[in-house]
Amino acid sequence: MKKNDLILVGMILCLAAAFIGYQFLKGKSVNADVVVTVDGEPYGRYALSADQIIEIDGTNTLEIRDGKAAMKAADCPDKLCVHQKAISRDGESIICLPNKVVVTIEGGEKSELDGVAK
Amino acid sequence: MKNRAAYFGVFTALALIFSYVEMLIPIQFGVPGIKLGLANLLIVIMLYKCGPKEALLLSVVRIVLSGFIFGNMFSIIYSLAGGILSLAVMAFLKGRGSFSVMGVSIAGGVCHNIGQLAVAMAVVETYRVGYYLPVLLIAGMLTGMLIGIVSNEVLKRIRNINLY
Numbered sequence: 063m064k065k066n067d068l069i070l071v072g073m074i075l076c077l078a079a080a081f082i083g084y085q086f087l088k089g090k091s092v093n094a095d096v097v098v099t100v101d102g103e104p105y106g107r108y109a110l111s112a113d114q115i116i117e118i119d120g121t122n123t124l125e126i127r128d129g130k131a132a133m134k135a136a137d138c139p140d141k142l143c144v145h146q147k148a149i150s151r152d153g154e155s156i157i158c159l160p161n162k163v164v165v166t167i168e169g170g171e172k173s174e175l176d177g178v179a180k
Numbered sequence: 181m182k183n184r185a186a187y188f189g190v191f192t193a194l195a196l197i198f199s200y201v202e203m204l205i206p207i208q209f210g211v212p213g214i215k216l217g218l219a220n221l222l223i224v225i226m227l228y229k230c231g232p233k234e235a236l237l238l239s240v241v242r243i244v245l246s247g248f249i250f251g252n253m254f255s256i257i258y259s260l261a262g263g264i265l266s267l268a269v270m271a272f273l274k275g276r277g278s279f280s281v282m283g284v285s286i287a288g289g290v291c292h293n294i295g296q297l298a299v300a301m302a303v304v305e306t307y308r309v310g311y312y313l314p315v316l317l318i319a320g321m322l323t324g325m326l327i328g329i330v331s332n333e334v335l336k337r338i339r340n341i342n343l344y
Contacts, residue, residue, distance in 0.1 A: 067283030074290055074321050081314035102304065155311055157304055160254065164304050 085153065094152060094167050096131045098124065101162040110150065110167065121161045131165060133158065188234070192241055195222040199246040214319045217289060217327060219246075223267065224285050224331040229338070232271035239263045254303075258296045265295035281335060282328035289324025290317055 098105040100119055108116060108126060115134070116124040122143070123135040130148035138160035146156050155166040198218035205216070219242055227235040243263050247256030270288040273279045279287070293316040 064278065064280045064283065066278045067280055067286065070279070070283050070286060071321065074286070074317055078314040078317040081317075085311070085314075099304075153311060157300070159300060159303060162304055 085151070094150075095169055096124070096126060097166045097168045099164045099166075105163075118163055119161070122158055122163050124165055131156070131167065133165065136161065136163075188238070191222055191226055191238055192245070195219045195238065195242040196246055196249070198222065199242065199250065203250055214316070215323070217292060217323050220266070220285070220288060220292070220324075221327050221331055221334075223263075224270070224281065224288065224327060225334055225338075227267070227270060227274060227284075228281065228331070228335055232267070232274075235271070236264070236267055239267050258299050261299040262292040262295035265298075266292035280328075281332045282325065285328030285331055286321050286324035289322075289327065290320035293317065293320040 094110045096108045096110050098108070098116070098118055105118060106116065108114065110126060110129055110131065113127050114125075116126070118124055121137050122133060125132055125134045127148075130150045132148035133143040133146065133156050136144050136158050138158060140160070143156050143158040143163070149156055149165070149167055152167055152169070155164055157164050196219075198221065202216055202218050222242070223235050223239050226238050240260070240263070243256060243259040247253075247259060251259075266288040269291040270284050273284045273287050294313075297313060297316060
């Protein structure tokens with residue numbers, strides 16, 4: 063390994079750490095919504111606090127449970143979105159590329175450092 | 181020079197086999213798109229043994245063939261974006277001469293992921309996909325390191341073999 067290689071590794075790590083830090087600081091949102099878009103068009107908006115199961119365009123099944131959203135089923139062959147972990151933080155998303163379905167957590171008031179979770 | 185076509189055929193076949201072997205690895209990470217990139221090993225070796233033009237040809241042929249055999253139109257577009265960006269950066273860094281095989285391979289792995297992410301952003305028309313960026317950066321770096329170590333060893337052992 064040359065010195066430049068190490069510098070490159072350092073730069074990549076710093077960049078990744080900066081992004082992770084930014085996402086972490088954005089924090090967990092309270093009263094957030096789950097926003098679903100299909101092919102770039104808005105499809106629906108659902109409260110993260112209410113447990114429910116949503117059929118998206120007949121291709122994907124989204125489940126909201128205990129303040130987390132997860133893709134339960136998809137008709138695509140790779141099932142990458144189904145394997146993804148449940149999302150709950152502001153800005154997190156589950157994306158099903160073959161069906162162009164994007165599920166994102168959005169908005170709601172940000173929790174403060176000393177906020178109380180109910 | 182007359183062996184060129186034969187060598188190229190061997191490299192293409194190997195790259196296709198690596199693509200297949202990679203599909204057999206059943207590990208699913210939480211984030212889509214993370215894989216070892218075994219075929220990139222051949223691309224790195226080709227880049228060092230022959231040059232950027234040959235490596236580009238190998239990369240495109242590999243992606244189109246494996247896309248038709250194992251994937252679909254989407255996977256070809258994603259792979260092409262990643263493959264070409266990755267190769268361009270690797271060729272540039274190798275030309276600079278101040279990076280070892282390791283550094284070139286790491287940059288290639290990271291850029292492969294960045295290229296695919298950019299296409300994903302264009303396809304789903306949202307910047308939310310950028311959420312995966314940090315994970316993909318680190319994943320690309322780690323797989324690039326592994327490929328770099330192996331390429332380095334292979335290149336040492338085939339130093340006396342001329343592909344031309």
